[in-house]
Amino acid sequence: MEEKAKTRREFIQSGTRMVMGMAVGGLAGLALGRSTTDEWVWQIDPFECTQCGRCATECMLNPSAVKCIHAFDLCGYCDLCGGYFKPDANELSTAAENQLCPAAAIERKFIEEPYFEYIIHEDLCIGCGKCVEGCTAFGNGSLHLQIMHHICLNCNECSIARVCPSDAIKRVKAENAYKVKGSWTNIA
Amino acid sequence: MAFILLLFCVSVSGQQQRFPKPEFESGYVQPDPVTPEPRAQAMEYLDVLVLLVVLSMVSYMALKKRSRQGILWLSVFTMLYFGFYRNGCICSVGAVQNVTLSFFDSTYAVSVTALLFFLMPLIFTLFFGRTFCAGACPLGAIQDLVILKPISLPRWLRKILGIFPAIYLGLAVLYAATGTEFIICRYDPFIGIFRMDAPFHMIVLGVSFLLMGMFVARPYCRFICPYAVLLNLFSRFSKWHLSITPSRCIRCKLCTTSCPFDAIDVPTDEKATTSSRAGVRNFMLYAALLPLWIAAGGFIGSEAHVWLSRAHPDVYLAELLIEHPELKDDPENIDIQTFLESGKTMDTLVEEARLKREEFYVGSWILGGFIGLVIGLTLLNQVVYRRKEDYTPNRGECFSCGRCMDYCPVDKK
Numbered sequence: 001m002e003e004k005a006k007t008r009r010e011f012i013q014s015g016t017r018m019v020m021g022m023a024v025g026g027l028a029g030l031a032l033g034r035s036t037t038d039e040w041v042w043q044i045d046p047f048e049c050t051q052c053g054r055c056a057t058e059c060m061l062n063p064s065a066v067k068c069i070h071a072f073d074l075c076g077y078c079d080l081c082g083g084y085f086k087p088d089a090n091e092l093s094t095a096a097e098n099q100l101c102p103a104a105a106i107e108r109k110f111i112e113e114p115y116f117e118y119i120i121h122e123d124l125c126i127g128c129g130k131c132v133e134g135c136t137a138f139g140n141g142s143l144h145l146q147i148m149h150h151i152c153l154n155c156n157e158c159s160i161a162r163v164c165p166s167d168a169i170k171r172v173k174a175e176n177a178y179k180v181k182g183s184w185t186n187i188a
Numbered sequence: 189m190a191f192i193l194l195l196f197c198v199s200v201s202g203q204q205q206r207f208p209k210p211e212f213e214s215g216y217v218q219p220d221p222v223t224p225e226p227r228a229q230a231m232e233y234l235d236v237l238v239l240l241v242v243l244s245m246v247s248y249m250a251l252k253k254r255s256r257q258g259i260l261w262l263s264v265f266t267m268l269y270f271g272f273y274r275n276g277c278i279c280s281v282g283a284v285q286n287v288t289l290s291f292f293d294s295t296y297a298v299s300v301t302a303l304l305f306f307l308m309p310l311i312f313t314l315f316f317g318r319t320f321c322a323g324a325c326p327l328g329a330i331q332d333l334v335i336l337k338p339i340s341l342p343r344w345l346r347k348i349l350g351i352f353p354a355i356y357l358g359l360a361v362l363y364a365a366t367g368t369e370f371i372i373c374r375y376d377p378f379i380g381i382f383r384m385d386a387p388f389h390m391i392v393l394g395v396s397f398l399l400m401g402m403f404v405a406r407p408y409c410r411f412i413c414p415y416a417v418l419l420n421l422f423s424r425f426s427k428w429h430l431s432i433t434p435s436r437c438i439r440c441k442l443c444t445t446s447c448p449f450d451a452i453d454v455p456t457d458e459k460a461t462t463s464s465r466a467g468v469r470n471f472m473l474y475a476a477l478l479p480l481w482i483a484a485g486g487f488i489g490s491e492a493h494v495w496l497s498r499a500h501p502d503v504y505l506a507e508l509l510i511e512h513p514e515l516k517d518d519p520e521n522i523d524i525q526t527f528l529e530s531g532k533t534m535d536t537l538v539e540e541a542r543l544k545r546e547e548f549y550v551g552s553w554i555l556g557g558f559i560g561l562v563i564g565l566t567l568l569n570q571v572v573y574r575r576k577e578d579y580t581p582n583r584g585e586c587f588s589c590g591r592c593m594d595y596c597p598v599d600k601k
Contacts, residue, residue, distance in 0.1 A: 024307065174226050
């Protein structure tokens, strides 16, 4: 009697185990068909970004992994830079009160008359997008926000993407991890 | 017609540069934008390999070598590598959502590494019990290492709290399938500790879990972890499992207090057992109640679908705009302002929200039914009579941590 009960229990157990093994196998097969050998990373589509400022505050990291990137190809090297100066700037000088950037992360360098180069210091940038807003509104839009992948921890779900009002942050394949304006154009 | 022409002009001028790129005479060389590459893909495969090795070693330590010491050091390694070095991402617990999303979102394909992170612990559990929990899960490891003076919880409380992981798993699958969000990752209490950086409330949550974990051992694993629902189920039918004694149980009771998780089943009290006829009757009754539980759960779930669907941004925005149209003039509301500027019509938004809510309606029926099933099965399990002669680990709840093994006085023969 004892032995019988034991073998019955063992039979049920091994039977269920086989069913479960097959279930996992089936699930694995289905999922494999839907899988990719590529890794996903998060990136901002600069053409959809509305510079709402949430990138600076919603990232798990502080300061944010989102930084301003400068597509020099598109830059007009303007003296009056909409991304560098406040709209009501007293004069076109590098004085702090004239700068739009709250972290003074943009360096203005004289190249030749009348052109200036603007360089982003990534370690100072907080990803607030104020310069992007100015550059997009008054200039060529060469300044734009990108997620920097040497800082980004590649969370399973990006906490900025969750609250991005224009759904500009999407998963992209890791081999094309950036959407730098100029080298990458909006398909739509 | 004029409108289309105007639109065309605008779009063309939008693509042209307002200020053409200057031609420099001073020999200025234009720098390239800095775009550092993400972590190399080979490293992601290394993570899979590390998980495989750790899983194998923990299983070996638990079942063959019978060394608590070995498991302890492996869990220290797991906490340091998957936790503090890899910052807790990707983990097997959260990978449930990636797999779910890949089934429901045609634009998303789960990466092979995430899929392997999801599958490997399940396969190992099917063969060796929950050795993943013992030493290969960073969330489990950090809790296991802070256990100080565990208290024993009454059985009824453990059973009631034990239903929550199933609810959490159901919700996580629902929200991942509808493309709403990954709640397991968002409310992971330990990720902030691993990263030493998180919003304040998450740090508070993580620290309180660890403080509670000193006395209620592994609270997240036992009463919250959604992945544990699967592992618990798989472990019940595992081929092999850690045993307390290396040869034969002599019922000395020395191991009874060794388990911080109350996961050791004691031998059946022969005197207290109910007659087998009453037992069968109870079993039949509870089994017959199962469909009722599923139906009731499904009904309650479907009633909650409106509330559940509000977590989705489209549904939330549509509802907000319908109920408070005056918010359209609020410049502070970024979501509404972005929507208004996007050129999307209200009708499209409402239609999208309605479709999303329909998905939630179906999903909440299934979610409710699943929760009902789990409640019904938990009750059914209470009346199933299992004759036990020895002190054995409860296969579902045992984490295979191996603490009990050191308490057994029996020599290996």
